[in-house]
Amino acid sequence: MSCPKTPHILQEYLADDLTPLAKEEIDKHLLQCEHCASELEVLMLTQSQLANWQAERVPHWDRGMELFRREHRVGKQSSSWFSAWQWMPTAASFAMLCLLIFNTSVEVGDGGFSVSFGSPVSDMDAALAAFEQEQRTEIDSMIARFESRQDTNNLQLMQAVMSQTQQATVENLDQIYAYFEEQRRQDMQLMSQGYQQLADSDYATVQSLQELAQFVSFQGAR
Amino acid sequence: MSLIDEDEALIAAALNGSAFAWEKLVKRYESKIYNHGLRLMGNSSDAMDLMQEVFLGVYRNLHRFRGDARFSSWIFRIAHNKAVDLNRKKRLLAGYPVDSDNEGDVFDSFADEEGEEPELELLQSEQNRNIMAMLNILPFEQRLIVELKVFQSLTFEEIAEMQDISENTAKTRFYTALRKLKSVTEEYHVLS
Known part of the structure; x- marks a missing residue:
């Protein structure tokens, strides 16, 4: 129907x-x-069945944050107040250079502090001369003390060396004398033995000549 | 501060470079846009693609938002246009005519104990799975009308203006869509 x-x-x-x-x-x-x-x-x-949809949870995603941050960072670089800080190191270097060139000094006293440029040259020279004189005096006295101490040391050293050398020389001479005396005694013995042998040899020669003469005389007699 | 005023304050702050404001603005609407995408596109990966496209479009055009309309209307108009574009691309890539109806066995998509489409398994409730399966049998144009009428509560006049069709066409499409859904659910209940 x-x-x-x-x-x-x-x-x-x-x-x-x-x-x-x-x-x-x-x-x-x-x-x-x-x-x-x-x-x-x-x-x-059917319509109400569709309307029963329950919201599904959204899977994790970055919500475009990376793109947002990247583009806004790039876009703001030229106009950002922070860009002024980029000049800070250069400005600081320049300020330090100026302080050095103008020889700036800051003095803090009871009445506050004062800034001055340059330095008092005459005072500085006098201070330097006094300092130099003081240093010279001190160096001279140091050298004198050093020399005196060195002389004493050298003298003591020389005396010790000399005494040791003298004693050694005496001992050496005694030993040499004993040696020569011993050698002389041995030589005398050798010479004595040599003369004795020579005398014995001469005696044998005389005997031989006598025997030869007897032989010759005997042969002549026959 | 009303929600609309709060939206405008967040937009102004985001335009001034506040990442916090941008994130808060996205958090307010991401769930609505994602669920909108789920029902229209039929799966979570396309819904995520759509959501990202929508917020990229919002980001690129935020400076053009004048506050003449509500931000929610503006963002859903972007979502609607992006969904139409995404559906057209999908159909072209798949080799189907853009305006052809969905075909295949409708009941394969309904939730049952033996097997479900992997994409539908990701959904939290069985009720949502059944609704998705029902919507998936509709041609995209009818699905759009159902989405705008049932879930976004737009009038036929607003739907007609948004889709550049007559109000009567919008009404007819909605009625045809409901009849199709009715017949499918009746058939499903008879078989089960």
Whole structure:
């Protein structure tokens, strides 16, 4: 059991700009037409089923933060107040150079502090001369003390060396004398033995000559 | 401070370079846009793509927002346009005509105990899985009308203006979509 008016009725019912009069007519039809009423009920049920959607949790993502930070950082570099700080090291270096060139000195006293440029040259020269004189005096006295101490040391050293050398020389001479005396005694013994041998040899020669003469005389006699 | 005023304050701060304001603005709308994308695109990865595209578009055009309309309307208009573009690209890449209806066995998409589409398994509730499966059987144009009417609560006049169609066409599409959904759910309940 269908109704030819169903599409029109339902389409109009779902519209959001339905006039009160049109709504009244549709309601009247729905009360009379079972098919349209059941169709509408199912459509509304389907619609409410869709509306039961529960919000799903969003997976993790960076929310475009990287892009945002990158683009805003790049865009702000030229106009940012922070860029003034880039000149700070250069300015500090320049200030230090000026302080050095103008020989600036800051003195803190009871009455506050004072800044002065340059330095009093005469005072500085006098101070330097006095300092030099003081240093010279001190160096001279140091040298004198050093020389005196060195002389004493040298003398003591020389005396010790000399005494040791003298004693050693005496001992050496005694040993040499004993050595020579021993050698002389041995030489005398050797010479004595040599003369004795020579004398013995001469005696043998004389005997041989005597025997030779006796032999010759004997041969001549025959 | 009302939500609308708060939106405008966040937009002004974000335009001045406040990352905190930008993040807060995104946090306010990301869930709505992501769920909008889920219902329209039918899966979470396309929904994420859509959401990122939408917020990129918002970021690029934030300085053009004049406050004539509500920020929520403005962002959902961007989301609508991006969804249409994304759907067109998908259809072209898949080799389907852009305006063709979805085909295939509708009941394969419904949640059951034996097997579900991997993308649908990621959804938190079975109810959401069934709603997604129902919406997926609709052609994209009808799905858009259902989304705008049921979930965004727009009037047919607003829908017609947004989609550049007549109000009657919008009403007819919505009615046709509901009838299709009704027949599918009836058939599903009969079989089960």
